[in-house]
Amino acid sequence: MKRRVGILISGRGSNMVALAEAARDPAYPAAIGVVIANDPTAAGLALAAARGIPTRTIPHRAFGRDRAAHEAAIDAALAAEEIEVVCLAGYMRLLTPFLVGRYAGRMLNIHPSLLPVFPGLNTHARALAAGVKFHGCTVHLVTEAMDEGPILAQAAVPVRPDDDEASLASRVLAEEHRLYTAALARFLSGDAGRAPTTALHNPLPDLLAAP
Ligand code: GRF
16 A cells, blocks of 8 residues: 655755656555645746646745745644655755654655765765765654755766766765665665665666766
């Protein structure tokens, strides 16, 4: 039986679309019950609606500094759709202990770096500046500390000598879409605890093919 998953977005929504497309498969263990955006201009809202997914816009600006009230509204929207598991997908607001606590152990995030390196923003530029040879993405459980929860899955990509921020970001993003769909499926199937860190994608063939 499919589990009901809610997705929180702030913008483009390509990871949300990847999850929504995977969920069309009757064998995939998630049904996307709602997509919630904190930004009314988030492009992902239309992409979710076009797929028949209920959408809610809960603008943080409407709540001023009252983060608790904003999160209470999100919590109510998730509860109204009987959501069991929450996926953050490019959700650009820090959550307070309230919402994190409500979904403890059942809220996932995707981050565009191989955590614990490069938490926070501008990960691709920072990876290039640091001269790392591998970069990638991480799916982790959300805890109160930003980008620090237990790692569920990671995928690595080689950094090429001619990479710029855009080329590296796009190669990582393709891996994000694969990783998030695979990691959510495994999480819902109850296998997540067995292998806390697993590279689902072997980067070696890419590396050998790189110029
Ligand atoms: C992704 O790179 C994700 O890892 C990060 O924000 C970006 C969101 O992209 N947290 P999208 O909205 O899923 O296209």
